[in-house]
Amino acid sequence: MPRGTDQRPRHEQVAAELREQILSGDLAPGAQLPSTAQLMARFDAANATIQRALRSLKDEGFLNSRVGKGVYVRNQPPLVIDTGAYLPPDGSFSYELLDVETVSPPADVASALGLADGEQTVRRRRILLHDGQPLELSASYYPASIAEGTPLSGPGKIAGGAPKVFANLGLPPRAFVDRVSARPPTREEVEMLDLPVRAPVIRQLRVVLSDDDRPVEASVLIKGAHLYELQFRRLVPEPDQAQP
Structure with missing residues (x-):
């Protein structure tokens, strides 16, 4: 009704x-x-x-x-992206590193990382490209207590990416937690992603957890909603493990 x-x-x-x-x-x-x-x-x-x-x-x-x-x-269907992937395996995807800075994180990022008031993070901002066209803005935040003195705080791209750094630190990624919302874009997002008029964006807050559910990374990923479909995959539990 x-x-x-x-x-x-x-x-x-x-x-x-x-x-x-x-x-x-x-x-x-x-x-x-x-x-x-x-x-x-x-x-x-x-x-x-x-x-x-x-x-x-x-x-x-x-x-x-x-x-x-x-x-x-339009000839191109929406890009289906597995939410668990750091980067799609298709070779037509690449990224540019925009900047690396030590900053105070947004409130939801600080909460997701379990940071104390005033605790700083290392932020790495990137733009994801598909065949040279901008698709996603991302900002990854790492507790400064983890990132300082590692390649995460360096100015260049990281060979093997953040997962390799975490593995070397004894903090291997074990799980992702994603929160997804949609909203109108900011001015920077419109300009950086070359968004059409009135196109909304998908905001994805991803938290990477290591052993004992310790949060080691929180990323804010901004995608043009007119280009993307997010794919979530979950194993179906055995009948005797299913919730009543």
Whole structure:
């Protein structure tokens, strides 16, 4: 039973329906949209409403026009990223290191790392690229008591990455905990990720745990929501271990 009324302008409602069809695959990558007349009939909407809806989806990167041919769904489907991976195995992905600094972390990061008031972290900021295009901004925070004097606090890329450093310190990564939310982007995120107008971002707070659930790293990962799908994988427990 409906619990409320959709108060959005009609063109936003139409755009939302088409966006869902694109994300679900009902409108496949590269597929041509129905004609404007067909969309007007389907949604019982005026031409101006349909054109505003299509413009919104073009601005978000979901659609593109081909002169004299029509409107088409973008050729690239959403990138499916396993949340447990540090970096996708596909060789088309790379990253650039933006900076390495000793900073006071955001409140949620400090809480996730179990830091005392005023305790500092080493922050490594990066941008993830796919075929040279920006996809993700990340900021990884390490307790200064762990990171100082290790490659984590150095200015260059780390051979073998942070997991190798942790292993050498006797703090091997054992588990990840992810918290995922969505929100409008900040100005820096719009500019660094070259986001379309009105595209939201996915904010992923990942905490890396070592033995005895000791937190050793917390990362804030910002992704354009129009480009990504996050994949979570969990083993199904045996019947005798399942919760009642």
